[in-house]
Amino acid sequence: MENSNTPSECESEIHQEIQPQWPQKVWEFLSKLRQTSPLIQCITNFVSMDIVANTLLSAGASPAMVHAADEVADFTPQVHALYINVGTLSDHWLAAMKRAAAIAAHNGKPWVLDPVAAGSSGFRLRACLDLVQLRPTVIRGNGSEIIALSRAAVGGTKGADSMHDSVDALEAAKSLAQSSSAIVAVSGAVDIVTDGQQVIGAYNGVPMMQKVTATGCSVTALIAAFVAVDPTHAFEATASALSTFGIAGELGVHMAKGPASLRVNLIDSLYGLDEETILGHAKISPLS
Ligand SMILES: Nc1ncnc2c1ncn2[C@@H]1O[C@H](COP(=O)(O)OP(=O)(O)OP(=O)(O)O)[C@@H](O)[C@H]1O
Numbered sequence: 419m420e421n422s423n424t425p426s427e428c429e430s431e432i433h434q435e436i437q438p439q440w441p442q443k444v445w446e447f448l449s450k451l452r453q454t455s456p457l458i459q460c461i462t463n464f465v466s467m468d469i470v471a472n473t474l475l476s477a478g479a480s481p482a483m484v485h486a487a488d489e490v491a492d493f494t495p496q497v498h499a500l501y502i503n504v505g506t507l508s509d510h511w512l513a514a515m516k517r518a519a520a521i522a523a524h525n526g527k528p529w530v531l532d533p534v535a536a537g538s539s540g541f542r543l544r545a546c547l548d549l550v551q552l553r554p555t556v557i558r559g560n561g562s563e564i565i566a567l568s569r570a571a572v573g574g575t576k577g578a579d580s581m582h583d584s585v586d587a588l589e590a591a592k593s594l595a596q597s598s599s600a601i602v603a604v605s606g607a608v609d610i611v612t613d614g615q616q617v618i619g620a621y622n623g624v625p626m627m628q629k630v631t632a633t634g635c636s637v638t639a640l641i642a643a644f645v646a647v648d649p650t651h652a653f654e655a656t657a658s659a660l661s662t663f664g665i666a667g668e669l670g671v672h673m674a675k676g677p678a679s680l681r682v683n684l685i686d687s688l689y690g691l692d693e694e695t696i697l698g699h700a701k702i703s704p705l706s
């Protein structure tokens with residue numbers, strides 16, 4: 419019996435399912451973020467605190483750098499999402515991170531992990547693996563960090579900087595997503611996002627962003643803010659945040675003389691993003 423749908427109708431249905439209207443989705447996330455201004459608790463490294471807070475404010479979220487272990491029981495239940503970054507880790511901070519992550523999970527709040535330099539030492543790797551056990555909604559790292567975490571092995575990294583392209587970490591990212599049930603994102607020339615099955619690439623950004631410290635930390639915080647907007651669509655939120663931050667970098671680099679002015683111009687560009695710019699610049703597509 420002949421199918422009542424024409425081939426083109428079928429194709430367009432399949433197309434819709436596999437490849438949503440990404441630029442429109444990115445804009446919807448950013449607009450909703452600006453309307454709702456979610457409160458994001460950040461337990462992040464000393465290097466990144468300023469740029470992370472300014473990234474969140476420019477995007478429309480409300481950051482709070484609250485990290486005392488004695489404070490999280492009162493504070494974490496109030497937030498819309500929690501962001502944890504192990505960049506300048508010590509025992510004291512780790513205790514607060516674990517307590518906050520457990521409270522977030524218990525209260526049904528999304529939380530996002532940035533496993534900075536995960537493969538650099540046994541202490542750091544164990545800390546990250548313990549945090550993964552506390553069920554992050556999203557894990558975002560560079561290629562070397564995601565490979566180290568996925569293999570649970572020390573090595574293959576240059577501190578906070580990656581020794582791998584993001585695409586080198588594709589299988590590691592899928593495997594980590596499957597074992598942790600988190601959405602896993604790998605930043606780089608192409609930003610990869612996977613839930614362990616589907617994989618998409620976000621193609622925004624400029625190479626000079628690697629020369630501004632803590633841009634990775636900032637985009638992970640932005641992911642937390644996007645996920646706060648719609649925790650039931652963490653995959654789409656993650657891709658949208660990566661694309662948005664990349665677009666801000668693309669606009670910012672045109673006004674920059676080097677990394678220091680890129681830092682300023684990226685934040686200004688993020689603040690000024692409008693619908694036309696997002697729809698014209700967002701580049702997200704499936705990756706196999
Ligand atoms: N070659 C590139 N081309 C375009 N964008 C890039 C490139 N490399 C990195 N980026 C962008 O720069 C940002 C930071 O990514 P990166 O992989 O450098 O993170 P990171 O190593 O964790 O950084 P940090 O630890 O300093 O915060 C992301 O938004 C990413 O998309």
Ligand SMILES: Cc1ncsc1CCO
Nearest residue numbers: 463465505506534578632
């Ligand atoms: C350079 C550096 N070292 C620890 S955290 C950090 C910021 C970038 O991740």
Ligand SMILES: [Mg+2]
Nearest residue numbers: 534560634635
């Ligand atoms: Mg990093």
